[in-house]
Amino acid sequence: MDESIESLEAQRHSAWSAVCLPARAFSQFDPKAAREFVDGDAANSEFFVFCLSGTILAEDALQRFADVFASEPGCDLAYGDVEVSAGAGAVWPLAFSAFDLERALEQGYGAYCFAVRRERALEALRSAASLYDIFLSCVEPDRTYHLPGSVAALPRIDAPAATTELVAASKAYFARAGIEANVEPRKAGLLPAVQVKRAVDWNERTTIIIPTRNRAELLKRCIETVTPAANETNARILVVDNSSTEPETLDYLESLSAEEIDVISVEGPFNFASINNAAVECVDTENICLLNNDVAALDDGWLAELLWRLAAPDVGAVGAKLLWPSSVVQHGGVVLGANFSAAHAFNDRMDGDPGYGDLLQVAHECSAVTAACLLMRKRDFLAVGGMDEIRFPISFNDIDLCLKLRQLGKRIVFTPDAKLVHLESASRGRDSASDRRARFNRELSMLRAKWGEVLLDDPYYSPLLGLDSTPFSSLAWPPRSWKPRANLPPVPTAPPLGM
Numbered sequence: 404m405d406e407s408i409e410s411l412e413a414q415r416h417s418a419w420s421a422v423c424l425p426a427r428a429f430s431q432f433d434p435k436a437a438r439e440f441v442d443g444d445a446a447n448s449e450f451f452v453f454c455l456s457g458t459i460l461a462e463d464a465l466q467r468f469a470d471v472f473a474s475e476p477g478c479d480l481a482y483g484d485v486e487v488s489a490g491a492g493a494v495w496p497l498a499f500s501a502f503d504l505e506r507a508l509e510q511g512y513g514a515y516c517f518a519v520r521r522e523r524a525l526e527a528l529r530s531a532a533s534l535y536d537i538f539l540s541c542v543e544p545d546r547t548y549h550l551p552g553s554v555a556a557l558p559r560i561d562a563p564a565a566t567t568e569l570v571a572a573s574k575a576y577f578a579r580a581g582i583e584a585n586v587e588p589r590k591a592g593l594l595p596a597v598q599v600k601r602a603v604d605w606n607e608r609t610t611i612i613i614p615t616r617n618r619a620e621l622l623k624r625c626i627e628t629v630t631p632a633a634n635e636t637n638a639r640i641l642v643v644d645n646s647s648t649e650p651e652t653l654d655y656l657e658s659l660s661a662e663e664i665d666v667i668s669v670e671g672p673f674n675f676a677s678i679n680n681a682a683v684e685c686v687d688t689e690n691i692c693l694l695n696n697d698v699a700a701l702d703d704g705w706l707a708e709l710l711w712r713l714a715a716p717d718v719g720a721v722g723a724k725l726l727w728p729s730s731v732v733q734h735g736g737v738v739l740g741a742n743f744s745a746a747h748a749f750n751d752r753m754d755g756d757p758g759y760g761d762l763l764q765v766a767h768e769c770s771a772v773t774a775a776c777l778l779m780r781k782r783d784f785l786a787v788g789g790m791d792e793i794r795f796p797i798s799f800n801d802i803d804l805c806l807k808l809r810q811l812g813k814r815i816v817f818t819p820d821a822k823l824v825h826l827e828s829a830s831r832g833r834d835s836a837s838d839r840r841a842r843f844n845r846e847l848s849m850l851r852a853k854w855g856e857v858l859l860d861d862p863y864y865s866p867l868l869g870l871d872s873t874p875f876s877s878l879a880w881p882p883r884s885w886k887p888r889a890n891l892p893p894v895p896t897a898p899p900l901g902m
Contacts, residue, residue, distance in 0.1 A: 404456050416465035420444050423456060429564040430455060430514075430534040438528050441521075451524045453534050454516040457558030464554040468518035471548055471887045479523050479546040480538075481887065482513035483554030484867070487593065494556055496878070497593075497760050498865035501890040502547040505712075505816050506767035507539060508576065508586075510594050511569045512760070513547075514538035516555040535565075535572035540579070548887040551866050562591030569595045582715075592761040598820065599766065601714035609638040609690040609706065609778070612682045616645040616673065619652040621696050621826070626664065628699040632706040638692070642666045643682045645673060676790035676800040679774070683784055691784060693801075695775040697826035698725070705821035709778040712766060712816045719813025720779040720805055722772020723821035724763070730754045733825050735762070736769035736817035737802060738874035739854075739861035744847055745771065745802050748874045754822075759875035766818040769863045770809065770893075774801035775825050783808060793900050794849040797842065806854055810892050849898070857893040860884070 404423050411421055422440040424432035441451070450472055452465065464483070471481045486494040499512060506512050514534045519527070519541050527540040566588045577584040583602035590596065611633055615622045626640065633640055644656055644666060656666050669681045683691055690713065692706065705723060712721040725734035735749035735758060748769070749758050757764045787807035790800040805815045851858060860866070866884040869877035 407454070407456055407458050407460070410458075410460040410462075411465075413462050414460065414465045415463050416469050419465055420448065426456065427532075429561050429568055431532050431568060434528050434530065434532050438525075441525060441528065448521060450518050450520050452516070452518045453514075453537055454555060455534070455558055458516060459556040460516070461554050461556075464516070467550050467554060471550065472518070472520065475548060475887065475889075477546055478520075478548045478887070478889070479543065480517060480519050480541045481548045481550055482517035482538075483550035484552055484865070485515055486553045486556040488556070488559065496553060496867070498551070498867045498878075499549060499760070500768075500865060501549045501862035501888040502542065502544055503768045503863065503890070504542070504544060504814065505599075506762075506765060507542060508573045508599050509589075509597050509765035509767070510761065511535045511538065511565070511572065512594060513542075513549075515557055515560075530575075533568045533572055535569045536575060539572050539576040544890055546889075548889050550887050551882065551885055560594065562593070562595050566591045566595035566597060570597050573597055573599060589764065592757045592764050594761050596761065596765050600711045603707075603710045603714045605637060607690060608688040609636060609692055609710070610686045610688045611638055611640045611692045611694050611706075612643060612679060612686070613640065613694050613696050614643045614645060614669075614675065614678045614682070615647065615652075615696040617647045617649045617652045618696070619649065619655045622652070623655060624699050625694070625696050626659075628701075629694065629706075630662075631703040632700060635703055636706045636710060638706060639688065640664045641682060641686065643678050644668050645678055646670050674792055674796040675774075676796050677792040679800075680789040680792060683781060683789060686781060689780060689782075691779060691781050693774045693777045693779075695825065698776055699824045701726075701822050701824060705823060706778075708818055708821040712818055713778055713780070715814070717812065717814055718816050719783050719808030719811065720772060720777055721816045721818060721821075722769075722778075723776040723823055724817070724819045725773070725775060725823055725825040726754050728824060728826065732756070732763070733827055734773050734775065735819075736767070736863075737771040737773065737805075738864045739770050739802075739858045740864060740870045741872055741874055742870070743851060743855075743858055745799065745850070745858070746872060746874055747773065751873050751876055762875075763819050766816055766820070767863075768814050769817050770815065770857070770861050771802045771805035772815055772817055774804070775827070776821070776823055777801060779808070783811075783813065786811065794853070795846050798846045799850045802850065803853070806857060806893050806895070810895065812892055852898045852902075853895050854893065855896070862888060862890045
């Protein structure tokens with residue numbers, strides 16, 4: 404406590420009063436004592452900062468909180484990046500994203516040093532009894548701001564005790580919202596971790612759409628491994644054949660009718676967007692799961708996990724954790740900006756690695772996920788016009804699809820609890836091949852032309868992190884921006900088709 408008070412006395416913003424509330428557990432306290440402070444010594448305070456005892460605030464922390472409330476009338480809550488101790492006096496930065504509801508529910512990531520306007524604090528303190536509870540009581544996506552750069556150095560976090568409190572806070576969040584959900588503790592890492600499972604209407608059916616051309620062995624392996632999950636969730640499988648010619652493949656496709664698997668034919672040159680658009684037109688189920696034929700499931704629960712995430716009405720698409728056969732992570736969500744393009748996160752990590760800030764341990768939002776395994780509602784697919792067959796026939800159509808969903812206010816969620824193996828480009832080859840490079844570069848140019856402003860400022864990737872080809876692998880120098888950030892829908896600038 405003394406160290407925290409010393410850091411308060413060094414603040415540039417000097418108009419403050421403080422109280423240390425007796426702790427009941429990790430971050431729990433008596434809300435009555437907090438309310439007495441709010442109505443007493445802090446009766447003239449416009450905002451309240453909540454943090455753990457032992458937190459050492461940066462000298463400009465209170466000033467930065469005051470500035471964002473003064474400059475952003477729509478801001479009710481602000482949180483900042485933090486530093487964690489690595490022993491021997493060393494500290495490491497945890498650079499967070501703009502507000503991420505899924506991560507907040509599963510990790511409570513912004514709850515260690517945050518500020519709330521007086522009205523919201525009073526409302527939360529009627530019942531909240533922990534930092535996690537207050538944080539989740541006060542957050543609203545468009546009224547929550549993130550301050551890039553460390554506002555505090557954290558004391559040691561008792562992750563198991565914190566996990567117990569986060570379970571209770573997340574359950575309370577769903578109870579307030581009237582949402583049926585199960586919240587279970589996970590193995591904690593650097594931060595606490597829980598798993599959220601929203602109630603699913605299993606009467607809403609799903610169609611797994613698998614485009615294919617030749618390579619019968621790939622398709623057979625895919626179908627054999629995903630069928631158990633399809634049976635478990637009452638899903639159907641639709642194979643979309645794109646001009647296969649190999650006799651072995653044609654024989655296998657013909658045999659699928661005996662397994663109650665539908666097959667449709669889409670003739671012509673390979674156009675991934677067009678193939679999926681045609682398939683969705685044939686589907687009569689509420690949900691669609693786009694799946695590459697070079698993907699294989701590792702268990703029977705992956706589709707149920709995706710459906711638990713999609714059960715939130717504001718979620719537009721859900722993506723899975725994909726591994727290469729070597730068990731290196733192939734897809735851990737998509738980060739925008741690397742090389743003024745888009746990159747899969749955590750290609751430098753083995754399966755089991757928690758990822759930067761434990762992002763491979765908990766579900767979280769990102770700007771996009773790969774269509775190699777992507778679950779969404781058919782009506783949302785149609786609402787955004789499906790995939791763009793002209794601008795993005797082969798590459799970046801999934802990025803464009805997800806950004807169009809986000810434009811409608813939908814969240815894109817990555818979950819590490821749905822895990823599959825992806826051979827990646829096994830059936831069609833690499834975009835770096837000489838006969839594909841020009842086409843790929845043209846689609847990249849279209850992505851930059853349409854979504855360039857978003858590529859320059861991915862809300863789910865900190866401006867303090869580097870834009871190397873491998874996201875989360877370096878710090879940016881200099882940082883791209885220190886400005887407070889809200890998580891707002893992206894706005895495209897679509898060039899005419901003839902340009």
